Amino acid sequence: MRIAISWMFSSRKRVVIVMGVLLLFLDIGRSIYARVGYSSPNEIWQPDQKLYADMTWPPGADLPKNTPLGERIFIRHCAVCHGPDGRGNGPAAPSMIPRPRDFTLGMFKYKSTPEDQPPTDNDLVQIINNGLQASAMPYWRDILKENEIRAVVNYIKSLSGIFNDPAPIPITIPPRAPSDRDSINRGKNLYESEGCSECHGDDLRGGITLEDSKGHTLRSRDLTAPWTFRGGSNAKQIWLRITTGLSPGPMSSFADDIAPVDRWDVVNYILSKARIPPWKPGGKLDGPGYYSDPIKRGEYLVHAEMCGLCHTQINRTGIYRNDNFYLAGGMRVGAYPQGVFVSRNLTPDIETGLGNWTPEQIAFAIRKGKTPTRMLNLYGMPWIFFHEFSEDDAMAIASYLKSRPPVYNRIPSPLEFGLLETVIVKSLRLPQASPTLLSYGDGNFGQTNPEKFPRDLPQRILLWSQKLIFFVGMLAFVFAAPKENRFPKNIRGWIKTVFITFGFTCILFVGWIVYKFPALSFIPPEQIPQEIQASIPIPDPSKFKSPEQAAMIKRGRYIFSVASCAFCHGGNGSGGLKASWRPFGTLWVRNISSDPETGIGKWSDGQIARAIRSGVRPNGQALHWQGMIWDHLSNLDEEDVRSVVAYLRTLPPVVKEIPASRPPAKDDCQIYTFWITES
Numbered sequence: 001m002r003i004a005i006s007w008m009f010s011s012r013k014r015v016v017i018v019m020g021v022l023l024l025f026l027d028i029g030r031s032i033y034a035r036v037g038y039s040s041p042n043e044i045w046q047p048d049q050k051l052y053a054d055m056t057w058p059p060g061a062d063l064p065k066n067t068p069l070g071e072r073i074f075i076r077h078c079a080v081c082h083g084p085d086g087r088g089n090g091p092a093a094p095s096m097i098p099r100p101r102d103f104t105l106g107m108f109k110y111k112s113t114p115e116d117q118p119p120t121d122n123d124l125v126q127i128i129n130n131g132l133q134a135s136a137m138p139y140w141r142d143i144l145k146e147n148e149i150r151a152v153v154n155y156i157k158s159l160s161g162i163f164n165d166p167a168p169i170p171i172t173i174p175p176r177a178p179s180d181r182d183s184i185n186r187g188k189n190l191y192e193s194e195g196c197s198e199c200h201g202d203d204l205r206g207g208i209t210l211e212d213s214k215g216h217t218l219r220s221r222d223l224t225a226p227w228t229f230r231g232g233s234n235a236k237q238i239w240l241r242i243t244t245g246l247s248p249g250p251m252s253s254f255a256d257d258i259a260p261v262d263r264w265d266v267v268n269y270i271l272s273k274a275r276i277p278p279w280k281p282g283g284k285l286d287g288p289g290y291y292s293d294p295i296k297r298g299e300y301l302v303h304a305e306m307c308g309l310c311h312t313q314i315n316r317t318g319i320y321r322n323d324n325f326y327l328a329g330g331m332r333v334g335a336y337p338q339g340v341f342v343s344r345n346l347t348p349d350i351e352t353g354l355g356n357w358t359p360e361q362i363a364f365a366i367r368k369g370k371t372p373t374r375m376l377n378l379y380g381m382p383w384i385f386f387h388e389f390s391e392d393d394a395m396a397i398a399s400y401l402k403s404r405p406p407v408y409n410r411i412p413s414p415l416e417f418g419l420l421e422t423v424i425v426k427s428l429r430l431p432q433a434s435p436t437l438l439s440y441g442d443g444n445f446g447q448t449n450p451e452k453f454p455r456d457l458p459q460r461i462l463l464w465s466q467k468l469i470f471f472v473g474m475l476a477f478v479f480a481a482p483k484e485n486r487f488p489k490n491i492r493g494w495i496k497t498v499f500i501t502f503g504f505t506c507i508l509f510v511g512w513i514v515y516k517f518p519a520l521s522f523i524p525p526e527q528i529p530q531e532i533q534a535s536i537p538i539p540d541p542s543k544f545k546s547p548e549q550a551a552m553i554k555r556g557r558y559i560f561s562v563a564s565c566a567f568c569h570g571g572n573g574s575g576g577l578k579a580s581w582r583p584f585g586t587l588w589v590r591n592i593s594s595d596p597e598t599g600i601g602k603w604s605d606g607q608i609a610r611a612i613r614s615g616v617r618p619n620g621q622a623l624h625w626q627g628m629i630w631d632h633l634s635n636l637d638e639e640d641v642r643s644v645v646a647y648l649r650t651l652p653p654v655v656k657e658i659p660a661s662r663p664p665a666k667d668d669c670q671i672y673t674f675w676i677t678e679s
Contacts (some may be wrong), residue, residue, distance in 0.1 A: 012480045019473030026466045027418035032388075033458050034415040038332050038340055040670075041443025042452070045313060045321050053089050054077060054317045058663060070155030073148050080622060081136065086159040088214075091679045094322035095631040096136055097303060098218035103191055106162030107213075109246040110231035115253040118160075119167040122154045134231040134641075135621040136634035138614035139606070150224030171243060172547070176235055177264040186262070187269025194257060196266075199250070204273050207288060207296055213248035224275045228638050232598070238267045278639055279646075283548055285555055287637035295391075298400025301393060302327075304635040306564050310343045310381075317583040318626040325444075328353075328407040332441035333380050334671075337425040339434075340415040342445045349406035352446070362398035363391065368525040377519040379435055380414060384529040388561040400670065409446040413455035416515075423514045433517050442674040477679070503624045509600070535571025536561055539650040549646065553640075556647025559640050563633070566591075568674075573599070574654040584624040587661035595653035610647045613637070626672065627661075 058064040060076040067075075075084060081100040083089035088102035101108070110127060111119035128149050129140035140149065143357035155164040177183050191197065191204075194606060199220040200206045206220040231241055242263050245253035258266065276283035288300035302308070312320045313330045320326075347355040354362060361372055369376040369383035378384050389397075426433035447455070473656040476483060476502065488494045513520065536557065544550040560566060568589045569575050575589035593599040607618045615623035615630035625631040636644075 015476045015480045017422065017475060019469060019476070022468055022469050023473075024420070026469070029418075030416065030462045030466075031418035031421045031460060033462065034340055036419045037415050037440075037455060037459065038342065038412070038445050041313075041330075041332070041441065041445050042455075044316075045325075045332075045442040045444065046315050047321070049089070050093060051085060051089055051323075052085075052094060052319045052474060053085070054315075054319070055082050055084060055091050057353055057624060061663065066107055066152070066456075068155070069148065070151035070153075070158075073144065073152050074155050077140065077144075077616075077620065077622065078152070078626070088155065091317060091319045092322040094629040095303070095308060095625075096634050097216075098212060099138075099214070099216045102214070104155050104675055105213075105248060106160035107248040109249060110237075110241075112170040112240060113168040113244070114171060115245050115247065115255065117176060118157075118162045118165070121150075121157075123151055124156060126150055128152060129264040130298075131614075134228045134638035135230050135612050136630075137230075138610040138616050141349045141616070143417060143616075143620040149456060166306055166590055171240065173236055173239060174260050174264070176239075177261060179268040183265045183565040184272045185269075185270045186194065186489065187265035187267070187272075190266050191256060191269055198539050203268070207291065209299075210250045211248065215232070218249060223270050224273050225277075225638070226271070226274050226276055233265050237270065238270060239263050240264055244643075247307060252502055259591060277553060279548060279642060281546065281548060285551055285639055285643070287639040289393075289555075289637065291396075294399040295403050296395070298396035298398070298403075300635070300637070301397050302400055304632060304640070305562065306567075306629060306632060307346070307397075308632060309629055310440070311346050314442045314626075316442055318442070318468060318581075320622070321444075325407060327401070327404065327410075328409040328446070329411050329648050330409055330444035330446035331591055332439075332443075332445045334439035334441070335377070335379035335435045337417055337422050337429075338377055338379045338435055339417065342379065342411050342414070344381075344408065345409045345411050345446065347404050347407040347409075348402050349408050351450075352408050352410040353406060354401055355406060357402075359395055359398035362401060363394035366394045366397060367391070369519075369528075370521065371526065375516075375519040375521045377414070378528065379438065382564065384532050384565055385515075385564045386562060387529040388533060388558065389523065393562075399579070407589040408450070409444070409448055410450065410454075411446045412454060413459070415459055423511050426514050426517065430514075433514070434676065436677050437659050437673055439669075440674070442672070451459060532566065532571065533561070534565055536566055537572065537651060539647075552643040552646045553650060555640065556643035556645070559636070559644050563636075563644075565644075572646065572654055573651045574656045575654060575658055576678050578675040578678070579627055579673065580669040581626070582668045582670055584627055585626045585662045585664040585668055587624070588659045589659050590628075591654060591656045592648055593651045593654040593656075594649060595655050598655055598657050599653060605645050606640075607647060609641050610643065612641055621661075 025150065059079055060072060063072055063075060065137070077189055079088040079090055080092050082103060083093070088100045093100050108119045108123070111123040113123070115117055127137070128144070129139065129141040131137050132249070135512065144152070172566065189432055199210065200223050201208065204223040206222040208220045210218055210220055212218055222661055223226060229238070231237050242258070243260070244253050244255070245251050245494065254263065258678060263419045273285065278285045289297065291297035292298065296586065308320060308322070310324060310331050310333065311327045311329050314320055327346040329343040331343040332339040333343060347353040348355045350356060350601055357372070365371045366383060366386050367389055368387070369378060369381065376383055401513035408657060488497050538557065541550060544553065568577060569592050573592040575591045578585040579589070591599045594601045596602045603618060610616050611630070613630055613634040613636060615625060615628055617623065623630060
């Protein structure tokens with residue numbers, strides 16, 4: 001050993017060679033570990049099929065040819081939410097509020113029959129035909145034929161024994177009482193005395209978090225916004241809801257508490273409090289996105305955005321582990337050559353989550369991409385889209401995240417490829433140095449066992465070894481020469497040394513910039529998102545028909561930006577990016593510009609809204625919830641959905657034909673892969 005050290009220290013050239021070889025060896029080790037370190041998850045979650053069921057895609061592709069018509073239609077169009085056996089256990093169900101109906105319970109909210117009786121066939125036909133207003137339950141009247149709808153009704157009835165009883169008899173609705181001051185006052189007194197305000201508030205604005213019979217979260221209805229009433233907003237439908245209740249939801253029937261005629265007084269009171277819709281003269285936007293309570297507003301924004309898309313682990317087919325692991329992180333994100341990331345734990349766990357963060361720090365990370373310890377790489381956390389969040393909304397999200405139950409899930413540090421490989425590959429891809437694709441690994445790459453070996457430790461050892469060797473090598477370089485030659489002997493020599501040192505430092509600095517780009521803290525966080533925001537068109541205000549339309553379009557652009565519609569569809573909505581994963585096959589992001597032939601210019605407003613929150617195209621094709629995040633977007637309020645539709649109408653037409661999606665095939669990616677450049 002002494003001989004080897006003496007040999008190396010006898011020549012500066014040897015020091016440089018040995019140091020270079022060792023650094024290169026460790027650098028290659030880092031590149032190798034970045035590829036294998038997070039190659040498999042720590043945990044693989046698979047839900048009980050009775051809770052959430054895996055499904056073949058496209059739905060119904062695996063059905064036998066002799067499958068009855070009703071069952072075949074149900075599997076093709078309904079099972080992704082309601083589950084293949086009708087238990088409300090569809091693979092897209094975990095993200096939806098409220099959860100889809102469990103037909104096996106024989107409990108239906110929207111019907112014309114007493115609380116203890118099933119709905120009539122006509123009730124079910126009407127719901128399938130027209131859908132449920134402002135919800136993820138779409139209308140099917142333009143897709144399914146009458147005999148198909150009847151067949152689906154018969155299949156739904158076969159799932160519960162309650163339909164074996166004698167045919168139900170619709171409730172007789174008495175004539176409506178005049179909606180005068182006396183009736184409204186009587187209705188107000190009944191509203192207060194019967195405890196309606198406990199769920200809907202004294203101001204009728206609702207928004208109170210409740211639970212259904214299965215313990216799933218839902219929110220009480222805002223009674224001042226009749227356009228959000230699922231069963232319809234006409235007076236008779238409201239009277240029926242008061243009469244029948246909304247089981248299996250928490251609202252019970254008032255048939256035994258309020259006389260039939262007196263229920264009209266409650267109806268009249270509720271309708272008297274209706275706000276002007278924001279799309280009509282004198283109306284204004286005032287949905288959940290405008291809640292004054294920051295936790296309530298944050299809850300709405302988080303569930304309607306793409307937070308859960310990355311920060312909640314998924315199973316092998318894309319089902320979210322929402323029940324007890326929502327936002328606990330653990331999804332692996334591959335972004336070569338930027339690195340391999342694992343989504344952060346956003347719960348307030350002290351040790352592994354955001355427990356020690358202040359709301360201000362969380363909001364700053366959302367909008368600026370900076371945490372208390374590092375700059376976030378925009379390919380691991382697309383904060384450049386969230387930069388558009390207002391400070392109030394970012395703080396609302398932070399407040400909600402801090403209010404959630406803590407979940408222990410230790411997230412390892414990002415893995416970075418070796419310096420040499422990273423600099424070379426990024427240099428070839430400048431100025432953006434962006435990956436060509438992003439991959440998203442299913443399973444949990446975090447660690448729920450605090451005693452388990454940290455997966456990022458080998459990378460830390462390799463990195464610190466490189467730093468140590470570099471430091472030791474610099475010292476060795478100085479002392480490797482004879483004493484009389486270790487330092488310059490004159491001014492000329494010192495000038496030369498300074499220039500060489502400066503040049504070497506500049507090379508290192510440039511290399512470091514390339515290596516870290518774009519996660520550079522000295523770049524103003526407002527500068528990086530500029531290109532993104534500039535690509536999202538701002539409509540000409542002079543073309544707006546009214547102040548109300550202007551407000552809705554402005555809100556629509558805001559949602560389009562922060563809900564990351566632009567992340568997939570591009571700022572102009574032209575789409576074209578490719579995604580591949582064996583569970584859903586290969587698809588290309590749709591063109592949602594206003595072009596009538598290749599975009600959505602010919603779609604009706606209802607068809608656009610249905611695709612946004614139900615994942616159904618005008619031809620009836622089902623959109624996979626991991627390809628188009630309609631399961632998250634189903635939580636958007638009606639005002640925001642209409643605002644997005646209004647904004648999409650303003651997007652300039654882009655003629656761009658998009659390939660049709662392809663069913664799963666052997667050459668599809670085993671890991672969810674999304675190309676961020678057109679291939």
